[in-house]
Amino acid sequence: MTISLNAGSLSSAELEDKKELAPPTAAPLGGPMQTRSRRIFTSDDDRIISGTWECEPGESAWDFSDRGEVIHVLSGRMTCEEKNGTTTEVGPGTTAVFPIGWQGTWTIHETLRKVFVIYR
Template sequence: MTHVLRPLEVSDLEAKPLALPSAEPLSGEIIVRSKVEFTDKDRTVISGIWESDPGVSRWEFTTRGEIIHLLQGVMIVHEDDGEPVELTAGSAAYFPIGWKGVWTVVEPVRKFYVVYK
């Protein structure tokens, strides 16, 4: 069955502070909003829409990986021992299992994501 994602309003998303185990906020409280649009029956693949207010957070993909397509905003991802990379609307990025580093959301972002285990 084909599932079409329609544009979502902010009111369609669940808001909460970013917290472990997803990521560790480094710059104080960061509000994120999200909605899961798809999950398979054993939850090895999950996808949806995620938004974040500006802030700095540490991400460690130890048990899962993530592929994102940035729909709006600006963020800088800096893998440990790597170079910072700026992502802007239209950019896509892949965070394989084992990726560790810091995300700096410069302007509010909205992304489509696929998490896999």
Template sequence: MPERGGTTTQSVLEDPASYDDLSDWRTVPDMLEGHSHTEGTMIHKGPDRRSEWGIWTRTPGHWGCDVERAEFCHFLSGRTTLTHEDGDRIEIEPGTVVSFPEGWVGTCEVHETVRKVYM
């Protein structure tokens, strides 16, 4: 079991692709198309209460996306298309690593349920 919320401990997760202690995080309220649902778990929250990392999954659907804090993601499974408001597209598949700056705005379309480790 990973350490959760500590400020001086290491947080380690051996197999994030099969980790199944996920909570219901909600159905996406502002869908553009479909009915997408999110589950996840926060593994660690830093002392500043802003930095965190965890596991996130989402079922297929299409919605608007506004990144409020810079985020680093390593996608473990699924297929997704992220489209920035300027039209730049990112095709996500297992193994893709993406860093989003604070304020990134666009859309997210999950084609196959996606799982990522985020920070």
């Protein structure tokens, strides 16, 4: 079975799961951050989850102790700062890998939309 979705063409209203960013996903470091997402695949054992996710600007703390994530940014931009101080800028067309154990902050400068694969 092949699953296909043009995540870049969806309107924000077409993203099904709307909520504020909160643990265990990540902890906002300022005010509330609105997220919208749509899952397109979850493995039977929940070890792999894939979909598209959108988040409003703000700063948040991320802890990938129990999972890793691969993202491909469709729109928006953010700065990722690892716990050790290394920073990475990501924007449209960027693919980034956050391996199991990654800790740091994401500062979203413009509403960010990404395609993601979470793995455990």
